[in-house]
Amino acid sequence: MAKIGRIVRITGPVVQAEGVAGLEMHELTMVGNEELIGEVVRVEGKMATIQVYEDTAGLKLGEPVKGSGMPLAVELGPGLLQSIFDGIQRPLTVIRDATGDFVKRGVKASALPRDRKWHFVPLKKRGEYVAPGTIIGKVQETPLLEHRILVPPNREGKIEFIAEEGEYTIEDCIAKLSRGEETYELKMYHKWPVRKPRPYIERLEPSEPVITGQRIIDMFFPVAKGGAVSIPGGFGTGKTITSHQLAAWSDCEVIIYIGCGERGNEMTEVLINFPEWKDPRSGRPLMERTVLIANTSNMPVAAREASIYTGVTIAEYFRDMGYNVGVMADSTSRWAEALREISGRLEEMPAEEGYPSYLASRLGEFYERAGKVKSLSGLYGSVTLVGAVSPPGGDFSEPVTVHTKRFVRAFWALDSALASMRHYPAINWLTSYSEYIDYVEKWWNERTNGRWKELRIKALDILKKEDDLKEVIRLVGIESLPETEKLIMETARLLREGFLQQNAYDPVDTYSSPEKQFKLLSAILAFHEISLKAISKGVPVSKISSLPSVTDLAKLRMSVPNEKADEIDRFLDRVQADIKRLAGEGV
Amino acid sequence: MSISVEYRSVQKISGPLIFVEGVTDVGFNELVEVRDAEGGLRRGRVLEINRGVAAVEVFEGTTGLSTTSTSVRFLGKPLTIPLSTEMLGRVFNGLGEPIDGGPAPFTEEYRDVNGLPMNPFSRDYPTQFIQTGISAIDGMDTLVRGQKLPIFSGSGLPHNLLATQIARQATIVGEEVSFAVVFVAMGIKHDEAAFFKRSFEESGALKNSAIFLNLADDPPVERLVTPRSALTLAEYLAFEQDMHVLVILTDMTNYAEALREISAAREEVPSRKGYPGYMYSDLASIYERAGRIKGKKGSITQMPVLTMPNDDITHPIPDLTGYITEGQIVLDRDLHRRGIYPPINILPSLSRLMKDGIGKGKTREDHGPVASQLYSAYARAQELRSLSAIIGEEGLTEKDRAYLRFGDSFERNFLSQGIDENRSLERTLELAWEQLSLLPESELTRIPDRFIKIYYKRS
Known part of the structure; x- marks a missing residue:
């Protein structure tokens, strides 16, 4: 039965309709004569309030509002990778073909290509009983990723028919299941509502780090696969570059990048770079494992609210195939602002700074969709969520940052003072933290002779001491410090310039392998020990720091490629010889 | 009708x-x-x-x-406005009606002033260097075609002077086409408007410019429409008429005040400092109308000017702007007080698109490393300045004193230039190397040795 109501109120992206009894919360609706896509956000008697995902200009009172009987859902199947979608999963390429270089409203577009054929390989046989989430076949979607075809989480039964290996479109029936009296046709895709987390068998504790190739993250503030992390920072501190770097270099099998209310040119940058940049592990273009969701700041605000749910639902789908998925949401503050704008139009009672009182619970629900799970298919998969936060005025005490901190377990605080010194990534090592250290310690220790944790504590200690000594130097000058403390300043400088700083635009430095990261950090800390001995023999720090080999130690991050990380050890031998010579020990 | x-x-x-x-x-x-x-x-x-x-x-x-x-x-x-290339050389009010006494220009088409969002997939990435002739911008925070780069200023600082200097001087090196300029004045005073008109007339730039004026005593609602009318013309010129358009919007602070005023009249729930919760989206609907489109020759480059209330960069207006625009040029009261023009404080300034507009084949190969080194050296010099104020110069090492000399010379000889001085990029980089040569060679850790060999001047 079609539920048709009439528009009685229009205010920005929010519309109220009367006479639509039976509309459900979050039901997808068609608004107005042009059938703009909307979603029900409040129901009172026969009145429904709808947020509209497209521009409402020109919409008139009395135009019809139709319910679809379905919640807002995404299409999940082959064709997701290498796509760029808007906030409600319409491909921007299709929109361009329909309306030209500028986005007009009212475009109906399927998320996945209907005419493209995929090479389907069945993995189950006729007569087998398949439970929800079982993998029944596979498609090599891109050279980087095998797309596993899942029985939808709400279907199960005995296989009456399964297609032979061959070329099929996603609309072709590839299997029939029977359960009791009922039979279902399965296609290579199914739909899933974006606001409902996909089910799994059980949640597991994270145990493996996401290797991002970014030294300060991997060595100091790691995030585990299945973890949640927040990157807050004022403008110009490098949230977007950090998000781009994570999307490019993380060792996840699938990356979902959500440009939520951000700049158009930044999405263009990803679209230009990712097909060219190569995955360091496979040598294939990064785009082959990436899904982009772009709802830029000037696109409709309600679709911005939906975009992060669209993204995380696609991520859960790949997780259910047994993959590790990374989701970068830049920026969750823009999502929260969309929430605030809609809430304001609904005339809800505001809590802090005009944000609705349910901001915290929405954030909590979102970050809880991260996790490492045993999926319905029996395979282990994970969703790692990285949310950028754009605090107004760089003030971390504002509601979005504060509430986000409650739900993430790693916090990479970007610092505008570091950014204005062009120290990138501008992650502040004194205020950032990670609660995943204990989870990933085992993984690292196996690869570093058990030294990872000890090294990071030592390095962070030196950096903390540097910060304390800076206060002293401000009062009395560096010359009046004892030599051991001058050495702390020198080692801290090497740590900052030779380890923590990482140039995203330098072809060598942009990605550091775990081995190179570890060797660089050990070399700088070894320098500290060697120099301590030299000082005790009366060598002044000024002589050590002016050695050319010490100057070059800070440049190893750019001069030594990942595959030649052993050169760092040999370089350290040279530094050691030079310092010993200063101490009059000969070689 | x-x-x-x-x-x-x-x-x-x-x-x-x-x-x-x-x-x-x-x-x-x-x-x-x-x-x-x-x-x-x-x-x-x-x-x-x-x-x-x-x-x-x-x-x-x-x-x-x-x-x-x-x-x-x-x-x-x-709301639509009539559009044509004949609008260049004319002055309009916020609704696009001529106010210079001349007849209404011939209309080629009408368009909705609100525009439409550019499809991110259709965008072309901005990579062409625009020479403004101003060392602090060209050398340190390079502007590229299709970028939106605002000037963050304060009351009493010479942002108008700087904006007109950029409008006069902006060129693409090696190309003869000049920019069409769309100049948008929102809520400015009559004498400021007169200054702009005179400046455009004297330099002969008026014939390539369209000026939209909404003065301080004009109604605030019209102020909200003014930038949209102007950008509709800019889009028409760029994407229908293949022109490279520079849009200067001044003063965005007045625009945001008008937005707050209307919001309050509608009794909306305010967010920070009484500004409406949708101010970010609203500003984005203006700033995002900059850029290039694949397959089209023209481009829109935006330079919005705003005065930071009480020089506070964390105030919602500069803050939200900075989150949308691709960098910012920040003017500094202290530099201005010391008579340095343009008083650009390079440390909080940034051009996000610089990296793709400079370097080999675009400007010069050493441009990136030189800018990076100047940043870090100037940051160090500033740090040492405050240190020497406490412990005196005697407490500093010889190397530190070299940094102090560098800092002073950088401000006097590199940043500082005349209001009519149009420096080539070569000249800007030459000056940059003169400053860097005040530092010991071993301090230039961000510059590859091969450039140091060519350009470093040993004393």
Whole structure:
């Protein structure tokens, strides 16, 4: 039965309709004569309030509002990778073909290509009983990723028919299941509502780090696969570059990048770079494992609210195939602002700074969709969520940052003072933290002779001491410090310039392998020990720091490629010889 | 148009808004004609429709309107402006009507002033270097075609002077085409407007410019439409007429104040400092109308100017702007006090698109490393300045004193230039190396040795 109501109120992206009894919360609706896509956000008697995902200009009172009987859902199947979608999963390429270089409203577009054929390989046989989430076949979607075809989480039964290996479109029936009296046709895709987390068998504790190739993250503030992390920072501190770097270099099998209310040119940058940049592990273009969701700041605000749910639902789908998925949401503050704008139009009672009182619970629900799970298919998969936060005025005490901190377990605080010194990534090592250290310690220790944790504590200690000594130097000058403390300043400088700083635009430095990261950090800390001995023999720090080999130690991050990380050890031998010579020990 | 109904049912007038009762067949955001008791015509826009009541904002203000003698017609279309290339060389009000005494320009087409969002997939990434002739910008925070780079200023700082200097000097090296300039003044004073007009006339830039003026005593609602009218023209010139358009918007602070005023009149829930919660989206709908499109020759480069209230960069207006624009040029009161023009503080300034617009084949291969080294050296010099204020120069090492000398010389010889001085990029980089040569060679850790060999001047 079609539920048709009439528009009685229009205010920005929010519309109220009367006479639509039976509309459900979050039901997808068609608004107005042009059938703009909307979603029900409040129901009172026969009145429904709808947020509209497209521009409402020109919409008139009395135009019809139709319910679809379905919640807002995404299409999940082959064709997701290498796509760029808007906030409600319409491909921007299709929109361009329909309306030209500028986005007009009212475009109906399927998320996945209907005419493209995929090479389907069945993995189950006729007569087998398949439970929800079982993998029944596979498609090599891109050279980087095998797309596993899942029985939808709400279907199960005995296989009456399964297609032979061959070329099929996603609309072709590839299997029939029977359960009791009922039979279902399965296609290579199914739909899933974006606001409902996909089910799994059980949640597991994270145990493996996401290797991002970014030294300060991997060595100091790691995030585990299945973890949640927040990157807050004022403008110009490098949230977007950090998000781009994570999307490019993380060792996840699938990356979902959500440009939520951000700049158009930044999405263009990803679209230009990712097909060219190569995955360091496979040598294939990064785009082959990436899904982009772009709802830029000037696109409709309600679709911005939906975009992060669209993204995380696609991520859960790949997780259910047994993959590790990374989701970068830049920026969750823009999502929260969309929430605030809609809430304001609904005339809800505001809590802090005009944000609705349910901001915290929405954030909590979102970050809880991260996790490492045993999926319905029996395979282990994970969703790692990285949310950028754009605090107004760089003030971390504002509601979005504060509430986000409650739900993430790693916090990479970007610092505008570091950014204005062009120290990138501008992650502040004194205020950032990670609660995943204990989870990933085992993984690292196996690869570093058990030294990872000890090294990071030592390095962070030196950096903390540097910060304390800076206060002293401000009062009395560096010359009046004892030599051991001058050495702390020198080692801290090497740590900052030779380890923590990482140039995203330098072809060598942009990605550091775990081995190179570890060797660089050990070399700088070894320098500290060697120099301590030299000082005790009366060598002044000024002589050590002016050695050319010490100057070059800070440049190893750019001069030594990942595959030649052993050169760092040999370089350290040279530094050691030079310092010993200063101490009059000969070689 | 003739069939549209005339309503005489104004129920309430509040600030710039009128509320009309009993309306039917009215569209959200559509254009409205309001006639006052004397028959004077004003225009407005539908902001909200709630059952039979339409809230209309009146561009010319509500002074003189009453609930009894006002009549209202809804035109069934959004606000459009007439467009043509003949608009160059002319002066308009915020609604695109000529105010320079000349006849209305010939119209080639009409367009909705609100524009449409550019499809991110259609965008082309900006990579072409624009030479402004200003060392601090060209050398340190390079502007590229299709970028939106604002100037963050403060009351009493010479942002107008700088904006006109950029409008005069901006060129693409090796290309003879000059920019068409769309100049948008929002809420500025009469004498400032006169300064701009004179400056454009004297330099001969007026013939390639369209000026949109909304002065401080013009109605604030019109201020909200002014940048949209101007950007609609800019889009027409860039993407229909293949022109490279530089849009200068001054002063965005006045625009944001008008936005707050209207929001308050609508009794909306405010967010920070009384500004509406949608100010980010609203500003983005202006700033994001910069860029390039694949397959089109033209481009829109935006340079918005804003004055930071009380010089506070964390105030919502500069803050939200900085989150949308691709960098910012920050003017500094202390530099200005010391007589340095342009008083650009390079440390908080940034051009996000610089990296793709400079280097080999675009500017010069050493450009990137030189800028990076200047940044870190100047940051160090600033740090040492405050240190030496406490412990005295004697407490500093010889190397530190070299940094102090560098800092002073950098401000006096590199940043500082005349208001008519148009420096080539070669000259800017030559000056940059003169400053860097004040430091010991071993301090230039961000520059590859091969450039040091060529350009470093040993004393």
